[in-house]
Amino acid sequence: MNKKDETARPEARLPKGLFDAGANEIRATERMLGTIRQVFESYGFEPFDTPTIEYSDALGKFLPDQDRPNEGVFSFQDDDEAWLSLRYDLTAPLARYVAANYANLPKPFRRYQSGPVWRNEKPGPGRFRQFTQFDADTVGAASIAADAELCMLAADTLEALGVPRGQYVVKVNNRKVLDGVLGAVGLGGDANALRRLTVLRAIDKLDRLGSEGVRLLLGKGRKDESGDFTKGAGLREDLAELLTVIFRPGQGSPLIPTDSLRQVPLSHAGQAERDRTFISDLDHVESNYLAIDLFGYVTHDLLRKNGLQSNEVLDAGLSELVEISRLVEAGGYARDRICTDPSVVRGLEYYTGPVFEAELTAPITDDRGQPIRLGSVVSGGRYDGLVERFTGEKVPATGISIGVSRLLYGLQLLGQDKSSATSGPVVVLVLDRDRIADYQRMASALRQAGIRAEMYLGESGMKAQMKYADKRGSPCAVIQGGDEKAKGEVQIKDLILGATLTAIKDRDEYLKKQAEAQFPVPEADLVEAVRGVLARHKA
């Protein structure tokens, strides 16, 4: 650092993708975290925290869309030259903790955790480099009931936060279904692990890029709007086509033309090929079982027609989906709340079984009326291999993660954030600088009576002080100049009532209201008088 650098003024700015938060946002977030905590506690999860920094190798690299080895994660060396990273989620640190302490934990170990996570990514609308997650995980339970419980927890949490039934859906799939189909098209085995991941992440983009774009990503590759070329998975064209047909998103399941199902309306009727027509809009199927049966039937059929064989992984995945459906439907969660959807992928590499994501389904628009793709507000899945990374021993685990900032944003846009702005403090004006100790005592007296209050601490005159009180949203100001002091009085000024005066046309009415809006009381009655003014404006 040279002399010039030392004297040059730094610029007062924030790095991209990072944001300050004001009082209303913080209060809304706190309320939201409190509600989530309550629901998670009611399910028996216990709070647990890990630090924000971990050894880089302990976190591993499981983020989606990271081709370069150091992308995605903020990493740095400490004084001992060890590589440390800011956590990119709350799951990898949990796996580290469980691996180190498994013997002493209750089994299953059920914890919730909330806190910031970081991504060293290109930020965009709704994509931040620091954001808050709220997770619940059950570690040490292989039972599918643990996955089903998390789906119900997600639904209950959204409803507790004020999202009406019908305006959200928890979608469930199973990585084994995806892996099974991928195995059938020749992408099975450890050697294909990386290629399988590329294919999964392409399928994950079906709703964003459409079949055309994803076929390119599955095949030779795709050039995006900006001209950037993404290398494809190199699948044969007919197989790429087959995958986009099987995993076409937005339908609960494909259809089969049995008598019992002919009644189900086909919204994509008229398409040329019969098999494609079958895989059609099935939002009308009311049972998750039926949807899974249909998906399984058609997928097996399509594989056969393409000269491919089904496998055990696919069948295991389907039967776990049936099991989840059985449990959530028994719990009273119908398909309008928790819905099987074979197109759900989730980008994180470490998932091994059921995967979930919850979306707000009501159309959301921004301040300018533009529709917004909010993406999933809750996501998760089973990650049976994450503890094994450390210990070599399989420890089954499953969890969900709420994207707190994104969900709050969504709730606010939906008008479901029930935050009422907290009232500003009562401001005690300073008219005589030599009597600051007296004004300070008035503010203290109000506080001791449980009233939010402050003495004005700036240097300005009365007019600026009143402006300050306005800017702070003060309900009331306390004024004591020399005249009032001589009479042992203080003036109480009701700022909320005062603000309405200018609209009053009638002179008598004006004078009456004016007298209510500002009035003297003996200094001893200060607290009582302020309390009276505050009571006027309670909802």
Added chain:
Amino acid sequence: MNKKDETARPEARLPKGLFDAGANEIRATERMLGTIRQVFESYGFEPFDTPTIEYSDALGKFLPDQDRPNEGVFSFQDDDEAWLSLRYDLTAPLARYVAANYANLPKPFRRYQSGPVWRNEKPGPGRFRQFTQFDADTVGAASIAADAELCMLAADTLEALGVPRGQYVVKVNNRKVLDGVLGAVGLGGDANALRRLTVLRAIDKLDRLGSEGVRLLLGKGRKDESGDFTKGAGLREDLAELLTVIFRPGQGSPLIPTDSLRQVPLSHAGQAERDRTFISDLDHVESNYLAIDLFGYVTHDLLRKNGLQSNEVLDAGLSELVEISRLVEAGGYARDRICTDPSVVRGLEYYTGPVFEAELTAPITDDRGQPIRLGSVVSGGRYDGLVERFTGEKVPATGISIGVSRLLYGLQLLGQDKSSATSGPVVVLVLDRDRIADYQRMASALRQAGIRAEMYLGESGMKAQMKYADKRGSPCAVIQGGDEKAKGEVQIKDLILGATLTAIKDRDEYLKKQAEAQFPVPEADLVEAVRGVLARHKA
């Protein structure tokens, strides 16, 4: 990354100075943050948050004890090669925000903020690399009343957290007093800024190293126990001696031998030199004014006797201390709560005026009965130059910071943390795996009635399930095997009562209690029966 690295297992460990937190600690912290928030809100401060990452140059380097340029702060480059840092406190980011938004803020701007901060330091007992701070700042107020208010806020907050009066003290000093004396010994002016900082940080160690150690640090340098040599400030021996005399810690103020003060007992009587004797234990001085007057008198006297001249900075510092004393005493905060102490320094470079720190004064011992030096649990001061760094315009500002983790630790050791462990969930046992949906429904029914409940999600048998319920601190288990199912019943097992059975000697008494501890009820009465058991154990 080579093949070997990919297959090698990472070690499940945490970097030094970083810690996981369990349920009790988290709940106690949450309660504590809630109480602090309430007191800060009552003073009129508003919540405000900044992100955890800032541009390195925006944060600046103001940490104590950092000789090497990059020490103390975790820094890294993002994809754009820009240098970013994890914030080391909440004050530097506030200055960045205020510099960028000053025109639109209420003046003064009063905000509180809590969150993690990071130090890339050698961790030690009570020194972590990530810890939580809770700050309140008033920006845009030059008035000393703003500083006095923060001292009162610190005292009120500690009492709200359960620290009894007399078991804490908020100490106040003024950097101008320190700077004035340093100017008098020839360390004035911009050219000596760095050396002045070295001297301040040496004085700050007076209570830890004693006069001897600090004289070395002020002079040629000091070798510590580990053999590390710290270069000294290079002061002449008589001046180093003078500074250790003036700023000798633990006394409220030095004494002068006037008639009115001869009564004050001198606990250090018997020392050879008269001037030294005067600077003696003045915990008996009950007025902050008097203490400041005495300190000022003796300091001026000592300077004169050493052929040195006092200056305006020293006198301004003393008069600000008198002003703070006047305000806090008018507010009813006596010297046993807020106390002027000329030995208080605070290590942060950016302070320009009053500095504060609060300590718990009751002797604290650890689990093994060893006394613990907890250090200050609240600290702060005025930093009029921090916004100016960005804009070139002076914006007066002052603030305090609560060390949340350290304070909680102190309160726990003092037995002031009133946390009662939250009860574990009611556990619904799984005796028949085919009937998981039924058990899940029971857990849901309990939750919907506001009772914390979970279905057992592991794979083990009944005995292990009961053990699990114990480990989770469950008050009650719900059991339904084939027999109960056939009768339409469930067994309710009171685990708290059950745990007392083994101590009962009398057979009849045992049988009676046993019947109370486990009993069948019709399945429809499940919620009512569990509620009854929980009611038995309410405090």
